[in-house]
Amino acid sequence: MSQQVSAQASRAVEAPGLEARDVRKRFGRVEALRGLTLRVRTGEIYGLVGPNGSGKTTLIRCLAGLIRPDAGAIAVLGTDPRTAVGAGRVGYMTQAAALYGELSVEENLRFFAALAGVDDVARRIEATLRTVELLDRRRSVLATLSGGLRQRLSLAAALLHDPALLLLDEPTVGVDPALRRDFWAHFRSLASRGVTILVSSHVMDEAARCDRLGLISEGRVLAEGSAGDLVARTGTSDLESAFLALSEGPS
Ligand SMILES: Nc1ncnc2c1ncn2[C@@H]1O[C@H](COP(=O)(O)OP(=O)(O)OP(=O)(O)O)[C@@H](O)[C@H]1O
Ligand SMILES: [Mg+2]
Secondary structure: OHHHHHHHHHHHHHOOOEEEEEEEEEEOOEEEEEEEEEEEOOOOEEEEEOOOOOOHHHHHHHHOOOOOOOEEEEEEOOEOHHHHHHOOOEEEEOOOOOOOOOOEHHHHHHHHHHHHOOOOHHHHHHHHHHHOOOHHHOOOEHHHOOHHHHHHHHHHHHHOOOOOEEEEEOOOOOOOHHHHHHHHHHHHHHHHOOOEEEEEOOOHHHHOOOOEEEEEEOOEEEEEEOHHHHHHHHOOOOHHHHHHHHHHOOO
């Protein structure tokens, strides 16, 4: 038994944080993912960048076990997505907030904590609210909060159960620059503790903070590398120009 546990533990250490291989997903006539392959190391922050409709959210939903790919293979923390999610190891911040408008900030988090089976709920809620700077609004009804404050609560809900993998779908939309910087300091500190982070973004300064970036186009990874690599490879002066060059034609 203990041998089995340690074998599992060592497999978990060796396995990448997540891996998608040749993943395909079709919705009726739309082929949202067309053979998408990527690998994210444990403790790495990987950014998904790509135009609207390129398949970023569809990939993230596959990784969160919400939809099944038509073809290809996905491993999350060394196992299949539903097992990892069921074990409370995955935090998912959806692109559209999945919160309850009539509940207070704290009641929303209590609800998510119950779903995720969080121990020591009061302490975790307080710590997470402090992280996203919402502690003083804990009793406010969600519907009365501004968009940016709701975004902070969505992030808090994803962090509450201390997941080993964070899937963040455009997490800082509507968040002001100072708090965005704080969010990123927090992401970096989580990654340094071994949390794997996959984040989609349209914001270039945020993309540049990722360890590696994947440019997604029409359901595939068109180019991959650090921000510096991509700029150097295209002979451009900034990341936005690099993405435009990569999107427009063969490099
Ligand atoms: N449930 C669905 N039913 C039908 N089509 C869908 C569904 N989900 C996604 N699609 C389609 O799949 C394609 C990829 O959508 P997806 O939401 O993954 O893109 P995205 O890269 O996240 O875009 P954005 O940057 O706008 O968030 C789009 O053409 C979209 O219309
Ligand atoms: Mg999306």
